[in-house]
Amino acid sequence: MSSAQTYDLPAKATISECANILTSLRKLIEENHDITVDCNAVEQIDLAMLQVLISAGKTAQRDNKSFSLISKENGTLDAALTEYGICFSRTPDPI
Numbered sequence: 001m002s003s004a005q006t007y008d009l010p011a012k013a014t015i016s017e018c019a020n021i022l023t024s025l026r027k028l029i030e031e032n033h034d035i036t037v038d039c040n041a042v043e044q045i046d047l048a049m050l051q052v053l054i055s056a057g058k059t060a061q062r063d064n065k066s067f068s069l070i071s072k073e074n075g076t077l078d079a080a081l082t083e084y085g086i087c088f089s090r091t092p093d094p095i
Contacts, residue, residue, distance in 0.1 A: 003032065003033050003034060004032060004033065004034035004035075004036070005028050005031075005032040005034070005035055005036070006035075006036045006037075006038055006070075007021075007024060007025060007028055007035065007036070007037050007038065008037075008038045008041060009021070009037055009038060009039045009041065009042050009045075009049075010041065010042075011041050011042060011043040011044065012043065012044050013039075013042050013044065013045040013046075013049040014044055014045065014046045014048065014049060015046055015048035015049070017049070018048050018049060018052050021049070021052055022052050022055070022056070025037070025052070025056040026056070026059070029056060029059055029060050029063060029065060029067070032065070033065050033066065034065065034066040034068075035056075035060060035065065035066065035067045035068075036067075036068050036069070036070055037053065037056075037067075037068070037069050037070070038070045038071075039069055039070060039071035039072075039075075039076075039077040040070065040071060040072055040075070042071070042075070042076045042077055043076055044076065045076055045077060045080045046080070047080075047084055050080060050081070050084060050086060050088075053069065053088065054086070054088065057088070069088060
């Protein structure tokens with residue numbers, strides 16, 4: 001089992017991509033201890049994808065694994081989280 005892995009969320013992170021991304025995240029959670037989802041390239045995200053990220057985070061937590069998001073402050077992800085009133089623990093951008 002690997003220690004850490006980063007998954008790059010695509011620019012279009014919408015319902016049409018949910019099945020593929022969910023499958024990839026489940027595999028990463030199964031095979032790794034620390035999973036980071038890089039959301040910096042996201043230009044479009046919807047509630048369905050936010051639900052996938054929340055579900056993956058809960059799965060990782062259940063399995064005692066680390067799951068975090070990296071995103072630009074006040075970027076597309078932050079706007080969507082605010083719009084839907086969702087609080088998600090994430091890793092800040094490196095300085």
